[in-house]
Amino acid sequence: MISRPAPRFWVAISVSAVVLLLTAIITPLIGSSHIDYGRALAGASPDHEILFYARLPRVLLALLAGGGLSATGVLFQALLRDPLAEPYTLGISSGASFGAVLALCLGLTSFGAIPAIPFASTLGAGVVLVIVLVLAYEGRRISSFTLLLAGVTINSISLALILFLHNLATFQQSFAITRWMMGGLDAVDYSTLVWLAAVIVPTCLAVSWRARDWNLLAVGEEWAATRGVAASRLTVIGYVAGSLMTGFSTALTGPIGFVGLIVPHALRLWLGADHRTLLPCSILLGAAFLAICDGVSRTVLAPTEIPVGVITALIGGPCFIGLLRSKRRSLWL
Amino acid sequence: MLSGVSLALRPAELTAVVGPNGAGKSTMLSIAAGLRTNYLGSCKYNGREIRSWSRRELARSIAFVPQSLRLDFPFRTEEIVMMGRTPHGEGWFETPEDLAAVERAMLETDTTAFRGRDFRSLSGGERQRVVLASALAQQPRALLLDEPTTFLDLKHQIDMYRLLRDQARAGMLVIAVTHDLNLAAAYADRIIAIDHGRIAADGSPRDVITQANLLAVFGVDAKLQNVDGRSWIAYD
Numbered sequence: 290m291i292s293r294p295a296p297r298f299w300v301a302i303s304v305s306a307v308v309l310l311l312t313a314i315i316t317p318l319i320g321s322s323h324i325d326y327g328r329a330l331a332g333a334s335p336d337h338e339i340l341f342y343a344r345l346p347r348v349l350l351a352l353l354a355g356g357g358l359s360a361t362g363v364l365f366q367a368l369l370r371d372p373l374a375e376p377y378t379l380g381i382s383s384g385a386s387f388g389a390v391l392a393l394c395l396g397l398t399s400f401g402a403i404p405a406i407p408f409a410s411t412l413g414a415g416v417v418l419v420i421v422l423v424l425a426y427e428g429r430r431i432s433s434f435t436l437l438l439a440g441v442t443i444n445s446i447s448l449a450l451i452l453f454l455h456n457l458a459t460f461q462q463s464f465a466i467t468r469w470m471m472g473g474l475d476a477v478d479y480s481t482l483v484w485l486a487a488v489i490v491p492t493c494l495a496v497s498w499r500a501r502d503w504n505l506l507a508v509g510e511e512w513a514a515t516r517g518v519a520a521s522r523l524t525v526i527g528y529v530a531g532s533l534m535t536g537f538s539t540a541l542t543g544p545i546g547f548v549g550l551i552v553p554h555a556l557r558l559w560l561g562a563d564h565r566t567l568l569p570c571s572i573l574l575g576a577a578f579l580a581i582c583d584g585v586s587r588t589v590l591a592p593t594e595i596p597v598g599v600i601t602a603l604i605g606g607p608c609f610i611g612l613l614r615s616k617r618r619s620l621w622l
Numbered sequence: 623m624l625s626g627v628s629l630a631l632r633p634a635e636l637t638a639v640v641g642p643n644g645a646g647k648s649t650m651l652s653i654a655a656g657l658r659t660n661y662l663g664s665c666k667y668n669g670r671e672i673r674s675w676s677r678r679e680l681a682r683s684i685a686f687v688p689q690s691l692r693l694d695f696p697f698r699t700e701e702i703v704m705m706g707r708t709p710h711g712e713g714w715f716e717t718p719e720d721l722a723a724v725e726r727a728m729l730e731t732d733t734t735a736f737r738g739r740d741f742r743s744l745s746g747g748e749r750q751r752v753v754l755a756s757a758l759a760q761q762p763r764a765l766l767l768d769e770p771t772t773f774l775d776l777k778h779q780i781d782m783y784r785l786l787r788d789q790a791r792a793g794m795l796v797i798a799v800t801h802d803l804n805l806a807a808a809y810a811d812r813i814i815a816i817d818h819g820r821i822a823a824d825g826s827p828r829d830v831i832t833q834a835n836l837l838a839v840f841g842v843d844a845k846l847q848n849v850d851g852r853s854w855i856a857y858d
Contacts, residue, residue, distance in 0.1 A: 291700050291704075291721050291724050291725050291728075291737060292700065292737075292738065293715070293716070293721065294701075294704075294715060294716070295715050298715075366695075370694045370695075371694060372694055372695065500714075501708065501714065502708070504697070504701070504705060505705050505708060507694075507695055507697075508691070508693060508695075508697070508702070508705065509688075509691070511657060511686070511688060512688070512691070512705070514656070514657060514677060515655050515656070515657065515681060515684075515685070515686035516681050516705055516706060516708045516709060516760065517677050517678035517679075517680070517681030517682070517708050517709030518677065518708060519677055520677075557695065557696055561696055561697070561698060561701070562695035562696045562697045562701070563697075563701060565714065565715075
């Protein structure tokens with residue numbers, strides 16, 4: 290009998306949702322000072338203030354950014370047919386960082402109703418994505434090797450440009466840039482979170498809706514096209530969605546690497562490659578993963594905090610090397 | 623590239639397209655599969671221009687089997703076959719009809735035994751049968767194959783062509799681009815030889831596989847030998 294995908298889907302989604310919910314409840318309690326929900330909800334000081342003005346916004350930021358980055362990883366991997374593709378390894382995050390730093394230095398705050406920094410970093414992400422793709426396309430296929438090299442190169446160029454801007458900046462700007470560049474999560478106000486949520490949540494829903502088509506695109510463009518998928522339209526949707534999510538979350542958190550690599554990779558080992566389960570579970574568990582990493586970053590050296598980017602890179606780096614090795618075994622790289 | 627090619631393909635026939643490298647065989651196939659829409663001239667299916675079909679509509683009628691399939695992700699074999707059902711359903715999950723079509727396609731191609739295995743762990747011959755199963759699960763009226771036996775050993779080459787012939791006998795329009803003239807001669811109902819973007823010969827295997835055509839199209843001087851009433855090409 291052919292096995293039906295539905296039971297596997299419901300089990301995986303339920304488990305992921307429960308993990309996310311537990312993470313969302315437990316992580317606000319983690320930190321250098323002890324709080325409890327009873328006192329915080331009753332409005333007792335300082336638990337109330339710590340929960341609602343420090344911990345909760347930060348956890349929500351981690352959840353949104355983690356979900357967005359993880360979803361972007363899945364999309365880029367499917368589009369480029371490369372399990373190593375991810376906003377950070379492709380240089381997209383650093384492009385977004387450059388955009389954001391540029392906006393910081395120019396003192397831009399908003400373009401009409403749109404906050405300037407997320408806008409500038411989305412633009413940076415988009416520009417880098419186009420450059421990387423142009424470099425990596427050899428004829429009609431993409432070279433995984435060139436793709437990663439282009440990513441590395443763009444990372445260093447962006448970093449150089451950021452350092453350059455950093456030197457031009459005033460003392461205050463330079464402080465803001467340094468803090469931001471470390472890839473840390475900080476308490477943000479709720480109106481900013483609403484902005485982020487308004488980008489991440491609908492984008493995640495929209496791309497998950499097409500999950501069945503992503504399966505075919507992950508096999509190949511011709512494969513998808515000859516089986517009735519509007520492959521070029523879906524490709525554009527994927528790249529735009531990925532740039533948007535990377536741009537907006539990077540603008541608020543700074544560059545955080547490897548979330549989009551670790552989470553989808555681990556989930557493929559557990560669930561297989563079907564994007565109907567992979568994509569939504571990556572979103573839910575990517576969110577939980579970043580919130581947990583942030584919890585760790587708040588506690589290991591408490592009361593000092595390490596930037597969460599350090600934690601994700603320490604987990605993600607070895608994961609990347611492992612993937613690289615297994616990939617080299619299976620094909621040319 | 624192709625020029626001055628005009629032909630009509632009929633259902634219930636296994637048509638082999640042969641010719642030297644770069645003759646335009648694959649170009650012809652990809653136009654028919656709807657993969658190249660920037661062609662000049664006209665290519666119609668059921669009286670309607672290929673490029674005016676939507677991808678989805680076309681995929682319900684025409685299935686395409688690539689030369690080989692290389693995967694970067696751990697899709698299970700049955701998932702690959704299920705992808706053939708994409709043009710038939712709008713829903714998030716496959717319907718019972720989808721699963722029935724998948725099961726039938728896997729039975730026909732003898733791939734049921736490895737339905738739960740990672741596609742990447744299969745041998746070349748097994749993979750090609752799975753890809754064919756996926757095309758059959760599409761329940762198309764026409765099947766286009768681009769050198770389907772390139773990576774197969776002799777037994778699997780023969781099995782593949784038997785399967786294609788059976789599909790044609792059952793009413794399917796089957797076109798296979800191939801380099802293997804003996805296999806084409808043995809199994810095809812019709813052979814089209816393409817050279818420099820033009821049709822050099824078109825007809826039954828007996829009419830097309832001749833010493834003169836082999837020399838003119840492939841530049842190979844070969845002898846034809848008769849074994850059990852069929853011509854086989856013998857190379858020097």
